[in-house]
């Protein structure tokens with residue numbers, strides 16, 4: 001398997017130089033004339049250029065989204081679902097080409113990129129079905145001849161700010177739920193991965209035109225953060241869904257929170273731990289940890305970063321991990337068989353090197369990998385560091401790289417305390433065959449994360465579940481379960497269908 005870039009570009013309407021903003025009213029914009037490069041992290045070569053969106057571009061896009069919402073909110077929800085379903089069909093039709101773009105600009109393997117586009121298609125199916133099920137509860141009124149229920153109404157314009165690691169799936173999770181909820185969408189992707197966003201917007205344009213639903217999906221790709229901040233500050237934007245680091249998420253929450261009534265939905269850093277107890281199937285655990293830690297080059301917010309291993313099995317577990325890691329092919333993501341590609345850019349590779357150096361300085365021992373690879377592209381070795389301590393600063397922070405720290409424990413209460421002893425709270429896991437251990441991990445005294453997995457890696461959330469985490473991960477939820485409610489406002493309705501009112505007597509002659 002290899003990628004024919006010019007064929008893929010032609011299929012997805014991508015060019016050597018691409019406009020950086022689109023809305024249905026004004027079309028594609030190249031107003032700024034200032035370009036930036038989309039880079040292939042596997043080769044460090046330029047894939048294409050994008051004309052950076054400006055503040056004026058965003059203003060035009062916002063005006064269109066505000067105006068389009070006036071009409072879109074009154075479109076019956078199942079009709080809204082049809083637009084999302086059509087976008088899903090188009091993604092299915094162009095599945096391979098979209099995956100090729102995802103692989104080229106993120107550096108994730110083609111197989112993983114296929115999986116990410118599959119997630120977009122699955123989200124479209126889920127959201128289209130959900131559009132017929134925006135259920136509110138009915139309540140029993142204490143008043144005679146009164147009916148009560150709650151209903152869910154659109155918020156308005158939703159701004160989606162997404163990270164580089166999932167250039168398609170995160171938009172789909174947020175954008176499709178926003179759209180079925182009657183909101184219009186402004187997407188600001190990471191400028192590190194503009195081509196996937198452009199390709200998806202081209203498909204959205206086809207679907208919107210076909211169904212006569214222009215203005216629902218729009219795109220701005222500025223290079224600088226100032227334009228993104230303008231989106232976050234704009235009081236015409238009812239909800240900002242932000243996926244990225246906790247420090248930036250905190251800033252987003254502060255800005256949005258300074259105007260009451262606006263909302264932020266945050267999906268920020270994770271520092272995901274996996275407990276392996278003395279009853280665990282160690283081969284299953286090692287395979288799951290390898291996938292969770294090294295898949296996507298450790299650049300998922302759900303990637304396994306800390307392995308909390310019972311002392312008696314820590315050594316054999318590490319031996320199995322080394323065996324598994326030794327069989328992981330790292331290389332050009334476009335080549336079949338390579339499981340792991342590069343990190344996204346030079347800064348990410350430097351962060352990896354700094355974290356390894358810090359752990360070694362503090363007494364950690366590298367038992368596998370540890371180095372940046374001597375080849376073009378931002379490749380680093382999948383890395384295992386043992387004798388780590390939870391309180392080390394490098395262990396406490398999220399290093400977006402295929403790097404795990406192994407921390408040993410004696411009893412499960414200690415393991416859970418270590419597990420929860422970080423500021424982040426996204427994904428978590430336990431490998432065990434002891435029912436009591438598993439249930440304690442899942443109890444109120446157990447994992448404090450938004451996602452808890454048993455005998456699985458920490459990555460690979462199913463779209464049917466609500467996705468997100470607690471603590472500094474930000475508390476937002478997207479994707480399945482009842483996450484759609486986060487994109488709508490609840491209205492409690494009470495109807496008097498009788499003839500009585502508390503002060504009826506005032507008018508009774």
Ligand code: UN1
Nearest residue numbers: 166300301302459460461
């Ligand atoms: C992210 O990494 O920002 O569950 C979100 C998973 C992926 C995570 C996507 N769906 O591993």
